[in-house]
Each structure stands twice: as C-alpha cells, then as structure tokens.
Amino acid sequence: MTEAPTLPNSLRTQPDARGHFGAFGGRYVAETLMPLILDLERHYRAAQADPAFKAEFDYLLKNYVGRPSPLWFAERLTNDLGGAKIYLKREDLNHTGAHKINNCIGQILLAKRMGKTKIIAETGAGQHGVATATVAALFGLPCTIFMGAVDVARQQPNVFRMKLLGAEVVAVESGAKTLKDAMNEALRHWVANVEDTFYIIGTVAGPHPYPELVRDFQSVIGEEAKAQILEAEGRLPDMLIAPVGGGSNAIGLFHPFLDDTDVEIVGVEAAGEGLGGKHAASLAGGKPGILHGNKTYLLQDEDGQITEAHSISAGLDYPGIGPEHSWLHDIGRARYEPVTDGEALASFQKLTKLEGIIPALESAHAIAAAERIAPTLGKDKIIIVNCSGRGDKDIFTVAEALGVKL
Amino acid sequence: MTRFAAAFAKPRPALVAFITGGDGDTAANLDALVAGGADVIELGMPFTDPMADGPAIQAANLRSLAKGTTTADLFGIAAAFRQRHPDTPLVLMGYANPMTIRGADWFAAECAKAGVDGVICVDIPSEEDPELGPALRAAGIDLIRLATPTTDAARLPDVLNGAGGFLYYVSVAGITGMQQAAQASIEDAVARLKAATDLPVAVGFGVRTPAQAADIAKVADGVVVGSAFIDIIAEHGDAAAPHVEAFTRSLADAIHGAKEIAA
Numbered sequence: 001m002t003e004a005p006t007l008p009n010s011l012r013t014q015p016d017a018r019g020h021f022g023a024f025g026g027r028y029v030a031e032t033l034m035p036l037i038l039d040l041e042r043h044y045r046a047a048q049a050d051p052a053f054k055a056e057f058d059y060l061l062k063n064y065v066g067r068p069s070p071l072w073f074a075e076r077l078t079n080d081l082g083g084a085k086i087y088l089k090r091e092d093l094n095h096t097g098a099h100k101i102n103n104c105i106g107q108i109l110l111a112k113r114m115g116k117t118k119i120i121a122e123t124g125a126g127q128h129g130v131a132t133a134t135v136a137a138l139f140g141l142p143c144t145i146f147m148g149a150v151d152v153a154r155q156q157p158n159v160f161r162m163k164l165l166g167a168e169v170v171a172v173e174s175g176a177k178t179l180k181d182a183m184n185e186a187l188r189h190w191v192a193n194v195e196d197t198f199y200i201i202g203t204v205a206g207p208h209p210y211p212e213l214v215r216d217f218q219s220v221i222g223e224e225a226k227a228q229i230l231e232a233e234g235r236l237p238d239m240l241i242a243p244v245g246g247g248s249n250a251i252g253l254f255h256p257f258l259d260d261t262d263v264e265i266v267g268v269e270a271a272g273e274g275l276g277g278k279h280a281a282s283l284a285g286g287k288p289g290i291l292h293g294n295k296t297y298l299l300q301d302e303d304g305q306i307t308e309a310h311s312i313s314a315g316l317d318y319p320g321i322g323p324e325h326s327w328l329h330d331i332g333r334a335r336y337e338p339v340t341d342g343e344a345l346a347s348f349q350k351l352t353k354l355e356g357i358i359p360a361l362e363s364a365h366a367i368a369a370a371e372r373i374a375p376t377l378g379k380d381k382i383i384i385v386n387c388s389g390r391g392d393k394d395i396f397t398v399a400e401a402l403g404v405k406l
Numbered sequence: 407m408t409r410f411a412a413a414f415a416k417p418r419p420a421l422v423a424f425i426t427g428g429d430g431d432t433a434a435n436l437d438a439l440v441a442g443g444a445d446v447i448e449l450g451m452p453f454t455d456p457m458a459d460g461p462a463i464q465a466a467n468l469r470s471l472a473k474g475t476t477t478a479d480l481f482g483i484a485a486a487f488r489q490r491h492p493d494t495p496l497v498l499m500g501y502a503n504p505m506t507i508r509g510a511d512w513f514a515a516e517c518a519k520a521g522v523d524g525v526i527c528v529d530i531p532s533e534e535d536p537e538l539g540p541a542l543r544a545a546g547i548d549l550i551r552l553a554t555p556t557t558d559a560a561r562l563p564d565v566l567n568g569a570g571g572f573l574y575y576v577s578v579a580g581i582t583g584m585q586q587a588a589q590a591s592i593e594d595a596v597a598r599l600k601a602a603t604d605l606p607v608a609v610g611f612g613v614r615t616p617a618q619a620a621d622i623a624k625v626a627d628g629v630v631v632g633s634a635f636i637d638i639i640a641e642h643g644d645a646a647a648p649h650v651e652a653f654t655r656s657l658a659d660a661i662h663g664a665k666e667i668a669a
Contacts, residue, residue, distance in 0.1 A: 018533065027533050028502050030458045032554040032579050034531045035561060174464055180455065187457045192580035194556060290502040290529065290537075291455060303477045304507030306454040 011258035011333055014324060019208020022330060024323035027207040028290045032191045041209045043114050048216075053109060060105045061220060064138070065095045067102075069221075071228035071384070076354040077367075083374040084238065084381035088357070089225050091249060091388045098360065098389030099221060099249040100131035104200055106217030108135040111198035118197045119143040122186040124151055124179035124245075125314035126158025127360075127389060128202030133167035135200075143167040146186040148178040151314060158393060176308050179318050183292055203246025204322030207293030211323050218252025225384055226256055233382055239264040239373070242386035243365040244336065245280070245316035247325045249388035258333060267325060268369045270311035271338030278310035282321040283329050283336045296323040312341035312397060313361035315389075343368040345401055348391060360389030361397065409495035409523050410548060410571045413445045414606040418662045419623035420445035422572075422608050423654060424499065424632030426466035427483050428452055428475030430639040434647040436487050439635075440494050442654025443662065446572075446608075446628065447487070448526065451480050451500030458528045460583035462633040465640065477504055481520045488521030497550060497571070499526040502537065510541035517547045524548035524571040532564045539568050553599055555579050555591070562602050572606040572628060573599055577613075583633025586612035593625045616660035623664035631657055 014021045027037055047053040061067040072088045091099040111119060119136045120143070123129030129145040136143030145162050149171040152159055162169050175181035190199045204211045204218070222240075229237050240257060242250035244267040257263045272279035279285060282297040289298040291306060299307045299319035309319040328334035344361055347368035352358045359367060363386065370385045377383070391398070399406050413420055423444040425435055429452070439447055452470040456463060480498070487496060498505075498517060505513050505527055517525060525547055530537050532551065542549045548570030556579055557565055566573070575595055577587035592609055599607050609622050610630025619629045638653055639646045 026537075027531065028529045028537075029531060030528055030554075031531050031552045031565065032458075032556050032576065034533065035556045035558060174461075175454070175468070184455050184457045188460075188581045191458065192578075192584070194579055289507055292457070293529070298503070300503065300507070302507070304453075304503040304505075305471060306503070 012255060014327065015208060015212055019212070021324045021327035023288070024296050024326040025208055025211055025294050027293065028295065029207045029293045030191060032194065033207070036194050037207050039114070040110070043110060044209050044213050047110060047113055053113070056109060057106055061102065065101050065105065066093065067220065068224040068228070069093050071225055071232065073232065074355050077351065078374070080354055081371060081374040083379060084377035084383045085379070086370055086374055087229065087237070087382065087384045088387040089221060089253060089384055091221060091386060092357070092359065092363065092390035096131045096134050097392065098127045098131070099218060099252060100128045100202060101134065102220055102252070103202065103214050103217045103248060104131040104135040106213065107198070107200040108139050108141070111141070112139060114198065116196060116198035117141060118193065119200055120146065120186055120189055120197055121200045121202060122146045122179065122182040123202065124182065124317055125393060126151070126155040126162065127315060127393065129167070129169070130158055130161050130165070132200050132202070133162040133165035136167060137165045144189070145169050146172055146182040146189065148172050148176070148182045150177040151179065151182070155314065155393070180306065187292070203248040204251050204324060205246045205292060205294055205296065205320060211294065214248050215251045215255055215324060218248050219255045221249065221252035221386065222254060222256035225253060229382065229384060236260055236263055237382040237384045238377070239266060239381070239383045241266045241268060241366045241370050241373070241383060243268045243316065243362045243388060244321060244325060245270065245318050245362065246320070247322040249386050251322060251324055253384070253386045254334060265328070265334035266369060266373070267334055267336040268365045269336050269338050270313055270316035270365055271340045272310040272312070274340055275338055279338070280309035280311040280316050280318060281338045282319060283326070284338050286319070288326065291320055294323045296320050296326045312344060312401065313365065315360065315362040316365065337369050339365040339368040345398065347371055348398060357387065358391035359387050360391045361394045363388045364391070409493060410446070412493070413495050414572060414627055416445070417667050419626060419664055419667065420608065420628035421654070421658045421661045422446040422448060422610070422628045422630040423635060424448040424450060424630060425635050425639065426450035426452055426463060426470055427480045428470035428473060429466040429636070430646050431644045432483050433486060435639060435650050437490065438647040438651035439654050440491050442651040443658030444654055446495045446497065448497040448499045448630070448632070449480070449484060451477070451498055451504055453501040453504055456501065458581055460581040460633060462583045462636045462640070466636045481516050484520040484522050495523045496521065497524040497526055498522050500528070502527055502529045506537055510538045513538070514541040514545035514547055517542070518545045522547060524550045526550045526552065526574060532567065535568055543568065543570070550574055552576050555595065566603050569605060572608050573603055574630065575599060575607055575609045575626070576611045577609050578611050580611065582611055584612060586618060589621050592622055596625050616656045619657050620660040620664045623661040629661050
C-alpha cells in the first residue's frame with residue numbers, strides 16, 4: 001500500500017480534470033471510444049450547469065422513483081445486538097427495488113440531452129439491467145442488455161422482467177459468462193455503435209467521467225440520509241456501512257459525508273468462501289491494475305491476468321471496485337471489511353425475521369458487518385447501514401443455499 | 407535506420423501480420439509469416455479480457471492462456487524470434503494491465519532486452535500516455551498509436567504526439583475481424599493522416615482477403631491482417647505453419663504488387 005498523502009481541504013473535489021482519484025480512475029479506453037468519452041464529459045458539465053437538468057432529475061426521483069427513501073430506525077435489530085443504534089437507509093423501497101434506478105434516471109437524461117437514440121447496459125444479477133430497461137421504457141428508447149450466459153440462467157425472473165419492459169437481453173458466451181464478460185461485450189458493442197448509442201454503466205467504474213457522474217447521481221442517498229439523521233437524532237451518525245461491489249450505492253451514501261471526518265466510513269466487500277478461497281474482495285485480495293477503462297484494485301495474477309470473482313451475491317461478483325473507493329482506501333478515509341457468503345446468508349435471515357425487511361444479498365453483507373461492529377460500540381453511538389436493495393430477487397439463491405426446494 | 411524505417415522504406419506497401427502469442431506453435435508460425443513475405447510482425451500478448459477484439463482473437467487469447475502462456479513466455483518467444491530474424495520489425499500488441507502490472511520501466515526494459523521494436527497498447531489512449539509512453543521512449547521502443555474513424559482533427563495532434571514506428575489506422579469503429587470499411591472512407595482517412603504525420607500509415611481491422619488487402623495497399627503504406635491468420639491457426643492447431651505461410655504469401659503478393667512507392 002502507498003503511504004497516505006496529506007489530506008486536502010476537501011475530500012469531495014475528486015476526480016481531477018483528467019478523471020483521476022489520486023492514483024486511480026482515468027480513461028483507459030480504445031481510441032475509438034475516446035472522442036465519445038470526451039463528448040460525454042462536455043455534455044455532463046453542461047448538464048451540471050443547467051438548472052433544468054437537475055429539476056427534471058429531482059422530479060423523476062420524487063415522482064417516479066418514490067424518493068426520498070425512508071431512514072428506518074431498526075429498533076429490534078439494535079436491541080438484539082445490544083450496542084450502537086442502527087438505522088437503515090431504505091433504498092430497497094425505490095421503484096425497481098434498489099438504488100440502481102437513481103443512476104439510470106440521471107444517465108438516460110444525459111442520453112436524451114446528447115441526442116442518443118439507443119441504450120445499452122451490462123448487468124450481473126439483473127438489477128441494473130431491470131433499472132435500465134425501466135428507464136428505457138419510460139423514455140421510449142430501444143434498449144439492449146448484455147448479461148453473462150451463466151447469469152441469464154440463474155437470474156431468469158430478472159431476464160423476463162427486462163424482456164417485459166421491452167429490452168433485448170443478449171446472453172454473453174465469452175469468458176466466464178458473468179458480469180465482467182457482460183461489460184466486455186457491452187464495450188465491444190458500444191465501440192461499433194458509437195454514433196447513436198448511449199452506454200448506461202451501472203456502477204462507479206469505467207472510464208472517466210462515469211465514476212464521477214454515477215457517484216453524483218447516487219449521492220442523493222447520502223444527502224437524504226444526512227438530513228434525515230439530523231432530523232431524527234439532531235446529529236450526524238458515528239458510522240456509515242454499505243456493501244461494495246463496484247460500489248455505487250456505497251459511494252452514494254459516503255460521498256456527502258467525506259468531509260465530516262468524525263463519521264467513520266466502512267465499505268463491505270464480498271469475501272465469498274473466505275479470503276483464502278474464491279471471493280470478490282478486490283481491496284483485501286487484489287492489487288492496482290487497469291481494466292474496463294479505469295485503474296483500480298483488481299483481482300489478478302502476477303501477470304496481470306484478471307481472475308474470476310465469486311460471491312453468493314451476483315451484484316458483488318466482480319473482480320474490481322470503483323476507483324474512488326480505491327483512493328478512499330489508500331488515503332485511509334474509509335476502511336473496507338470482508339464478509340463471507342455464510343455471514344451474509346445469516347444476516348439475510350436475521351434482518352428478515354427481526355425487522356420484516358428482506359434485504360438483497362448485497363445489502364445483507366452490510367448488515368453482517370453492522371452485526372459484527374454494533375456490539376463493540378456504546379448504545380449512544382449511531383450507525384447508518386445502506387439497505388441498498390430488496391431481496392425478493394435472491395430468494396431462489398437463498399433457498400438453494402439453505403437446502404430448501406421451492 | 408530503425409527496423410521500422412527499413413521495412414517501410416521499401417518501394418512497395420508493407421504487410422503487417424498479427425498473431426496471438428502462445429496460440430498454436432507460435433515460433434513456427436512466426437517463421438512462416440517471415441518466409442511468406444510479412445514485413446512487420448505484431449505479436450499479441452494474451453489477456454483475459456480483450457475488450458477491443460472480436461470472437462476470433464478473443465478465442466485465441468483464451469486458448470493461449472488456457473495453455474498457461476505467461477508474460478515471460480511471450481518475451482521468450484520475442485527474444486528467440488529476434489535471434490532467428492535480425493531484420494524483421496517486431497511489435498508487441500496487447501492491453502494495458504499485463505504491460506503495466508510490474509511497472510512500465512520493467513516492461514520497456516524487457517522489450518528492449520528481447521529485441522522488440524514497438525508496442526501497441528489498445529487501452530492506453532494519448533490522455534493516459536504517462537502510464538507507458540515515457541518508459542518506452544526512454545528505452546528506445548516505439549509506441550505505435552492507433553487512429554480511428556472517430557479521431558477528429560482536433561484530437562489527431564495529441565494522438566501523434568509521442569507516437570513512433572508507424573501509425574495504425576483502425577479503419578472501422580468496431581472490434582477486430584468483423585466488418586470491412588468502405589474503400590473511399592479509407593482513402594480519405596489515409597490522406598488526412600498523411601497530411602498530419604511523416605509516419606507510415608498502416609490500415610487494419612476487417613481485412614481478410616488478398617483482394618481486400620490489395621485495394622487498401624493502393625492507398626496506404628501498409629496493411630494489417632490479424633483475424634484471418636488466427637482463423638487458420640484455430641483450424642490447424644500446431645500444424646498451422648505451412649497454411650500460415652501460404653496465406654501470407656498470397657497476401658504479400660497482393661500487397662507488394664498493389665503499387666510502387668517512390669523512394
């Protein structure tokens with residue numbers, strides 16, 4: 001690990017003009033895509049300066065997505081753990097059932113602004129694919145979703161949802177046929193269709209400006225949470241906890257709090273079968289490298305060949321992580337803890353029974369970390385956990401893991 | 407005179423041939439390319455995630471990696487090639503992560519040691535040049551840049567800044583081995599590029615037959631062929647060399663005979 005540099009006055013001014021978060025991020029794409037990436041950045045800057053863009057974004061988040069999402073005091077979970085008070089940011093209550101829609105709304109407004117007439121996206125578990133197909137339906141744009149053939153087979157309900165929404169779902173047969181390969185194929189399609197196609201990337205990764213703009217669209221999570229906790233408790237929380245695959249829900253919660261340095265920030269990586277076995281913990285088990293347009297921590301071998309990730313949660317099953325997380329990790333502003341498949345499964349059931357909330361397996365990773373940490377803190381402490389999505393999509397996976405036949 | 411300069415100084419267009427390292431009997435196939443008349447060799451470094459490549463080269467990457475090909479193996483192939491063929495320019499082509507994982511200086515030094523003349527890195531555009539460019543140039547290795555149909559006049563100077571060897575014009579916005587560009591668009595593009603640089607301009611992507619290659623050779627300094635070789639290696643496996651040589655000869659005859667370039 002590199003030595004932490006002196007902290008600048010604000011941690012919220014990244015990335016720099018070239019899209020770098022410290023040593024991470026950047027624009028590592030083929031020349032064919034470079035002019036398009038630059039064009040996207042120009043349009044994003046113009047959109048940021050246009051009050052009408054923000055007004056339309058806010059209108060859709062409120063009236064279509066159903067924001068603000070509640071901040072729920074999980075009293076029974078808190079009492080059960082006997083430590084810090086736990087609040088859940090209920091992104092699971094958004095339209096389509098997860099935080100993914102926030103970003104899709106923002107990006108399709110950008111697509112419209114740029115005059116693009118076709119939408120593409122990659123998806124792992126299918127949540128981002130469903131969210132993208134949803135906004136494409138809302139705006140009447142044709143949409144193609146790239147999904148690994150393995151994921152297509154294990155996420156049939158979401159595949160059917162996307163098709164109902166009018167999207168074409170392309171089963172990607174290359175590589176390990178999961179999220180990483182879906183992203184490769186989406187990039188290949190994009191490079192051959194740059195004139196009319198907008199690529200809605202689902203997480204805070206990819207070439208600049210994607211990590212920045214996805215973060216900005218997701219920051220509504222943290223902004224709301226800040227106002228809500230001030231109203232409920234009259235003060236900021238002591239800790240934030242969120243699950244991290246690519247890391248868009250996490251950065252959305254974290255970013256508005258980055259300069260509140262008394263607020264501890266904890267990201268939760270998927271440790272799969274454990275860090276000694278197959279896992280998806282890029283920070284704990286990877287090292288910096290270049291993939292999918294950005295420099296960040298990656299699971300890879302000594303030659304820089306990317307290794308396959310594993311998590312019971314398809315949404316965390318990716319061998320990389322957003323570059324801003326890599327930066328926050330290296331400067332020490334956030335810390336990242338691993339949670340295994342087994343721990344996530346236990347927390348999935350515990351939250352369901354104690355709070356009547358079925359969390360996504362992604363979110364269950366964050367709940368598991370909260371279960372570990374809350375008892376070590378006093379009852380006067382406050383933790384906000386991002387319940388990034390609902391778990392209905394995961395009931396088949398969970399049933400199989402528990403040996404239950406549906 | 408560098409090997410590139412010598413290869414492009416001949417009074418005829420050049421055949422630039424690409425194969426993936428570690429896919430099939432690479433040493434025999436490289437010898438076949440030279441014997442068949444290839445003027446410049448591009449040796450692909452296999453990568454798990456070849457985002458700019460079509461199905462043929464994707465499969466070649468995975469075949470090579472499945473056989474356990476390492477970066478050290480690639481440099482071994484390159485060094486042995488240089489021993490056997492002192493004059494043929496050799497380019498390593500691949501993706502950023504395997505090239506930079508041990509540091510750009512390490513990679514550049516290994517290239518120099520192995521007798522590699524140039525490097526094409528698909529996913530390091532001029533904006534990210536510090537990642538690899540300075541180390542290569544310091545080691546005397548040419549960084550070969552790509553220009554594409556989307557590279558506009560405003561960008562072209564940035565693309566050319568720090569470029570060496572030759573300029574690789576990717577004639578279609580797309581991935582390797584799929585569709586071919588219209589001849590007229592290639593002519594326009596090459597004219598535009600030649601007006602902006604003294605580097606030789608080689609044109610590739612989607613070139614699969616001697617006839618296509620001959621058309622392009624009428625307007626360019628070189629023609630790049632890759633996926634068509636990969637298809638032959640995929641079909642014939644370790645016994646591909648004679649087929650590679652025959653196909654190389656048909657391409658070289660078509661390209662070399664397409665026009666005479668004034669010295």
